[in-house]
Amino acid sequence: MPEVRSVFPSRLRVSWPLWGAVLLLLLLSAVYLAPGGRTYILLDDNLDTELVVPYVLVQEGKALDYRPTTRVEHLMGGIPRNALRPGLQPLVGLIALLPPLPAYLGHELLVRLAGLLGMYVLLRRYGLRGPQQACACAALALAWAVLPTYTAYGVSVLGQPWVLWASLNLRAGQQRAASVAALVGFALWSSLVLAGLFVLAGAGGILLYDALRNRRLVWGPWLGLLVMAATYLVVEYPLVSSLLIQRQFVPHRLEFDLGQLAPGGVGVGLVAAARYFALGQYHASLFPRLAPLLAAGAAVTLATPGPARQLLRRRLALGLAALSVLALFCGFYPQLLTGLQRAVPLLRTFNLTRLHFLTPLAWFGVLVLSLRHLPAGRPRWALIGLQLVMGLGLNTEWTRNVQRQLGRLPAAEPTYAAYVAPELLSQVQQDIRRHTGQEPAAYRVASLGLPPAVASLNGFYTLDAYLNNYPLPYKHAFREIIAGELAKSPELQTYFDAWGNRCYLFSAELGKNFRVGALPERVVQHWAFNGAAFRRLGGRYVLSAARLARPRESGLRLFGHYTQPGAYWQLWVYEVKW
Template structure:
């Protein structure tokens, strides 16, 4: 028995060794638990709370209900559908446990997908293919994927492998390929990446049809099947577009994209060399030079690495399109066609990690095969890239930047004290937060008039603007930020700018907060949670109640009642 175990272990050591590295990478979540430092932006300040609130509501299968915890009734279609696997993770587990399970799924699917993609389609037949594919796959799996994106980016290599397999094998395609193809949509986002990915696969199908004059029915069926499942999964979005005419979302007033040509060029260069906060690739130090070396090797050996060049060319186009989308010249089209204003087509750049690491794998294959001591160089490059990416793990990265841990950010024990002090049912009053993300209060069960959501009624945005109008007027940056985008429906303070998390270590004071408490009362506001003392609270009809702090929380909350 043990000899068989040893034999299998040695046979698949190119798989289990990277998997052990991934487990070590993930270990802080399991060891530290909720004391782990994790991403705040577009994560703790939003998505985690959205899933939590939805999982605790009775609106999971509702079409047109409203979540009362947020802005006096957040429309149901502003939240994920009941067919989203992430929602069910939050239903079955506590928020942090669901978060960790999702992180684990992302990493191992990313590894498996990139390994299969390289080994089966681009490095097949070469010496050391399995080890090389596994090394690049490990690098890809260590990327700091946007957590709430689930498999939207991490699953792209697997999706490409599935489609290329169906394209190649046709009727001989194993059933497991079809099963994976039909399951993936439930744990990934159509509007974030797959609308663009499926568009690209559709173009590949059209190219095949033009080139071979043969209609590949199964390949077309695969594309149509995945697209159909995405549409079914996003039935709330489809329903809101087709039938919900009463709900005019705040996105209708988006007014983004005012860069001149120099700004567009700078954005293109920055994205091509550094990527975006939601799809960091860390390709500048190792991957890009490796691709250039492989290109030089190809010219020296008199062959052209077409697939590698195609991967780089795609990334050039992705960065270019991303930058051009914010060019002021496109305002003419955006002002004429609402879809161009409300849907962010610049998200196409989220496909770039797939092509950078695909290009990296092909480049390493060229060096491995055609360069003296190439195998040594390849492993040095893979190990170096692995070390770079290992440091991007959430605990390693955010512990150094003083980002709060999961427990510290939500400070549940502190807000439980506030709830107890107020002494009423949380549904009986409404609160807003100053110097704090509204998500903190929402996580702790409070009903908030402020929020951060991707969609909410435009009429409510206008009503809420009356509360903060004077503060916006004092800061052109905040005014532009709110009026042209506005998804962060926050209690903006001109003196604080875009800073929304102040701890008890801060010595800031709000000497002249200029908010319209009458407008706040009209919305139903009763209390203000402030991370900073409001010196002029009496002048704006706020009654100071008391401060709250404890050893477990980095926050000090000043509680004010609206008189």
């Protein structure tokens, strides 16, 4: 194993500002600690999807089983294994060792520590150099590490400073082994489809611009990116195998029509573009870009007139112009896609707006470039402090846990224990076992008014799920179950037909309320549920967070009503008539 000094600059080993930033990050993370699983973690697009797949892969022992014939029985009645996330990623390994919540929290801390260290080494070498800059680098690294990003995607966002650090090292012919290791690590710990392809493209674009400007091609960073791409091919073998090597299924994403999901018009596009520019996108990191913009304005105003000031203006203008063009592209993308996706079907399955995963680092680049031209002092620290406060203040997981510690967590935002409700779901399993003698593997369930993730994390085998990739024929078969409700609601019909990642039981009366809490009790008066189609897929029980006023109209009968102190839900379990 290489010595620490071969990987990091020697001053990193004795940098008290760095270790101070690490300690502050650990102290900020302590707010997540709570007994009995009473920690808040992000619910939408996170707990309702990102923990389920690694959990069921580990439960079935199929995390690394990439055979084309392998199916994961817990989801959608038996989904092809290679439709799901790879098994080589750290979150899957942690879930193999720990229960889901400790695994998630441990993974989150590791991701943020990796982000902090990556930003620090990048700034110390290439951003704010010199011994007197260590405190500013550490503070900026901490501000980077607390950004409100989805850490279930690994280091897709927070690990990008390592890619830039490694590419610049290889360009300079320095620390080759450590730099290649950083690129391999990024590919192992990030998502190819969300960020990896765009990081590769962005880094390649920068290197190409550098080669054209200097009229010299430096092979080191190109070879580093090639190694990174090769690592992605190994890690993402399920995706590569199912799509490129041996076509194993037709993905439901071929029916994506994002143009239907977003309203059209120039005004709508401009508003969306302004939001992308000023705030970003929530999966990547949603925070106001106020500190970088203020810093850029201050730097241009206060810089000493001369060539250096002109160069600064050109660089900031180029950077902000590029970010503006990207924001306009993302804002108008649904409208652009409407015509293009017919000519290029691949655009249905591949979302180019994920370029926004590059923007948090780009905005920090604007901030750092501006700070380099500001004198040390209170204004500079005020800007760094503003960025830290903005990022931390919009970090929903952190702020919700602070509210929980103060006893002020909103009723509509349950903790992990209340959301997963293991004791409540255990009651249901025990009653089914007592009445039928069947274990969960012998029957299939679907959920109404609560995410299927709740059932999956409690060991049920589900027909419904929230997945980014699954077979198109299954979407069509499942649609028969909910066709009556979709016919009542054009909004839900478009939501399912033009997207469909949430392959859920829908109710027009509930709309897009996929989190119906125990109180107040909700009642669905008329539910157009196709019990025959449900039975054909192997379904037997509906777990409903809302009471059905007329279950017989839906071909169902009440099996039981369940409540549990501390659970977010109350459940009515209905059995399909045979």
